Structures are given as C-alpha cells and as structure tokens.
Amino acid sequence: AQSVTQLDSQVPVFEEAPVELRCNYSSSVSVYLFWYVQYPNQGLQLLLKYLSGSTLVKGINGFEAEFNKSQTSFHLRKPSVHISDTAEYFCAVSVAAGNKLTFGGGTRVLVKP
C-alpha cells in the first residue's frame, strides 16, 4: 500500500514571496507522483505530474516540483506567488499512470497582500 504525507496543513505566505509545499510518500513499489490544486468551490485540477525522466517537473501557473527518490519526496515550489494562488494543494501517488490515486491530507495556501 502507498501513503502520502503533507507535512504542512496550512502555509501563509506574502504575495510575491516564494513558497514550498512538502510532500513525502511511502511505497514498496515505484510510483507516479502528482500535485493537484483545488480553488474555492471548484474541483481538483492537475498542476503537474512525474511519470519518468527528468526529476524536475514544470507545471501550470509557474509551479514546479522535484522528485527525490532517495528522500521519497516530491516537494512543490513556486518562486513568486500571487493572490490567485490561494487554494488547497494535494499531493498524490499511484502505482500506474491511470491507476487510483492515494492523496495526502492537503496544504492550504493563503497568500496575503
């Protein structure tokens, strides 16, 4: 079985500051890794995914994440956040690209002016 831990439940950050959201996973097999974002009153939207290849993955809205196999981590970063980045962010894993997702608990990002 897989599990995902998002170490921070809430992250307040000022506009134009950088942000890093931490995600660690546990699995006995190789996994695929995903970050989803949920804006208020909306569904989950895929930000980026790591399936194979380069460990640095770039996604939408200026976000990127780095897969670190030795540390079993997939942290999400953005160098300069906007007010519109206020949302909840979910890290997820699956054992195959189309398989069910196992989610972390989510991190609420609140961007302050």
Added chain:
Amino acid sequence: EPEVTQTPSHQVTQMGQEVILRCVPISNHLYFYWYRQILGQKVEFLVSFYNNEISEKSEIFDDQFSVERPDGSNFTLKIRSTKLEDSAMYFCASRQDYNEKLFFGSGTQLSVL
C-alpha cells in the same frame, strides 16, 4: 476546458435514506471514478468504472454503495441506506484513456442528519 459536472452541489438527507449523487463526465471519456473527502480527512478513492463495470473498488465501497452509467452520459453513485459517517464531499472524475489526465468535478457535499 471541458468540465465534469456534478449535481447537486449540496445534498442533505436523513439517516437511513437512499441518496443518488449525479455526475456528467466529459463526453468522450471512458474511465470514471468516485472519490470522497470526509471533513478534515484525506481524499479517498471509492471506485473506478470502465466498459460498464467496476474495475476496482476500495474497502469503503461496500454493499451499501453502487454505481451506474444509466444512459451513456450520466454516472451515478447510490448509497442505499445512508449513515452519519457517509457525510462527506463526493468527487466524480473521468479520463479519456487510461494514461490521460484525470478531470475532477467540483463535488457534492453530502450531509447525513
């Protein structure tokens, strides 16, 4: 961008009552899913559905739950006799192909009183 539509956005029901949650996946999608999120907990996989049958289900998805694609456009989740612990946000998701991007609906908040 195409959307997965879920109705209603909020549903209140009495314990023991049957409830049907409705989803309209994106029209050319072939794989369908239900996930749920109990308040304060992780998003959890319930069931996946392909080619008119369940392809995988979690241990949460017991005999009280069923899914159906009655008319080629809707995808429904039925809970036969709701319990208090069924109160959660239920997300429908769909994808065109097994390796393609997963699209989520905005969810139905189910409250069982």
